Amino acid sequence: MNRMPVAERREQLIEAAITVASRDGIEAATVRAVAAEAGVSLGVVHYCFQDKSELMRAMAHKITAQNAPTDLSELPDGMSTEDVVQAVVGAFWQSISTSRGSQLLSYELTTASLRHADLREVALEQYRGQRSAAEAVLEEIARVAGVEWAQPVPELARAIVAFVDGLSLSWLVDGDDDAARESMIRFGEFLVTRTVAHGAASSEA
Incomplete structure (x- = not known):
């Protein structure tokens, strides 16, 4: 076996765990x-991860990172809030719709x-990881x-x-791309209503 940092x-084992779970189920x-x-040997896995719980937490982190939207720094200047x-x-929906296996595995x-x-x-x-990722996206927006x-x-x-969780599960069940995409757009419209000009939020407090 080749020596590896x-x-x-750990990354190799996380990917292997995701492959097994996606193919055969989490159990x-x-x-x-x-x-x-x-x-690799069982000893290698136990050396890298204390137990199955730690390995599953690492899997959850990996899936959350994979499902995160693209870097907003690529957006052109001068775009409206909407x-x-x-x-x-749109990036969220693209991530969801192209990773059905990861979405299902997340629920499992x-x-x-x-x-x-x-x-x-x-x-x-x-869920702490998902909420933290959502906070980072909101701050970047x-x-x-x-x-x-x-x-x-x-x-x-x-x-x-909570919204993305419910929408993803519904989409996994009915496979209705158009309905899911439309729901995402409507949720985006709601988010816009929760924005205010700089300084307005603090002045209202």
Whole structure:
């Protein structure tokens, strides 16, 4: 077996775990199955991850990062708030619609962790990561559009995660791309109503 830095080996094992879970289901992603998929010994997996819970948390982080929208720094200057928000909404939908397996796996990670007490932290950390990612997107929208949010960013981030969660699950069930895309656009329109000019939010407080 080739020697590999621990960080690289962890990434290899996370990818192997995602491959196994996407193909065979989350319950099949045992330490033994992940080791076999990666072509390493059980000892290597245990060296890189303390237990299955840590491996699943790493999987959740990876999936959350993969589902994050594109870098807003690529947006041209001078865009209206509406255009910035809809660009982000479009990026979210693009990420969702092109990663059905990852979306399904994300829900499987959640339900599996809720069924097993020793994996409870996985779901908590999974949603903390999603809300943190949503907060970062909201802050970037405000920066690029030159606006502020009319309510605390953590509150709005929680609403975004709840909405995207429900929409993604509904889309996985019915596969209606047009309805899901339209719902995302309407949610983007709602987000625009939660923006105010710089200084307005603090002056109203």
